[in-house]
Amino acid sequence: MADGRLADPLDEELEAGEYAPRLRLSRRGVVVLGALGALVLGGLAWLVFLSSVLDVRSVSVQGVQDDKLTADQVRAAIGTVGDGPLARVDLAGVERRVKAIPRVAGAEVWRGWPHTLQVKIVQRRPVAVVKEEDGRFTQVDAGGVSFATESAAPEGVPVVELRLGQPARDADQVISRSQLVQGAVAVAAGLPDEVRQRAGSMLVHSYDDIQLQLSxxxxxxxxxxxxxxxKARVLVALLHQKGTNFDVSAPEAPAVSG
Structure with a gap:
């Protein structure tokens, strides 16, 4: 150096860096890279949404509890809505079709990559069976939804029968038969399992006169x-006593006789 001082290596390195050539892309290079990126994204979109590479190959059904509703019945209800590329399946449409099955109370649908449509259902369970005038039995769930009518009642489910007296018939415009049935179903839904399994039938004489016939x-x-x-809590306590007639119509003053 002219002044006799030694040069600082770090200063020389920084000074040299100021004059080092920088890599810059030309407009043509930017266009080329953009085109390549668009091509890659387009290819991926075609692969996922249009090609058969990621098609639905199976429908997995969870939640089926008995032979009254099978996984094949669920798949049949879904039909062609569940076909094609998995990414394009209308999940809401599949869910609507599954929920339309009478024995299905709820459903959840999602994609199981790469090839599976996943369906989970909640199956309706009867809390009561209504005996119809033709002798058939309509199953009703805890929400009061009638979902199946069969020639026989399932075991362990109380059978609701309307045995209306004349006063109840005269009051039909005030309390309809359907309301009487709904009241009996609400009672059945509130029964503890130990009582429901023993309740062979529920006889409805009027809105204020429902009787359970136990095994x-x-x-x-x-x-x-x-x-x-x-009333259910009181009845459970009363059943530990000997008797053939239990009265919980006034739960604050229950009675046992017989």
Missing amino acids: GGATVRWGSPEQTDR
Whole structure:
């Protein structure tokens, strides 16, 4: 150096870097890279949404609990809505079709990459069976939805029968038969399992006069559908006592006789 000082290597390196050539893309290079990126994205989009590479190859059904509703029946209800590339399947449309099955209470649908359509259902379970005038039995779930009619009642489910007296018939415009059935179903839905399994039938004489016929010959006077939870708790306690007639129509003053 002219002044006699030693040069700092770091300063020389920084000074040299200021004059080093920088790599810059020309407009043509930018266009080429953009075209390549678009080509790659387009290829991926074609692969996922249009080609058969990621087609649906199977439909997995979860939640089926008995032979009354099979996985094949669910697949048949889905039909062609579940065909084609997995990414393009209308999940909401598949869900609507599955929920339209009478025995299905709820459904969830999602994609199981790379080739599986996943379906999970909640199957309806009967809490009561309504005996129709033609002798057939309509199954009703806890939500009051009728979903199947068969020639025989399933075991362990109380059978609702309307045995209306004249006063109840005269009051049909005030409380309809369907409302009476709904009240009885609400009672059945509120029964503890230990009671429901013993309840062979529920006889509806009027809105305020529902009776349970238990296995072994015991009878429970239930009264109206009001205070079902409380009546159920009282009945469970009463069943530990000897008797053939149990009255919980007034749960604050239950009675046992016979």
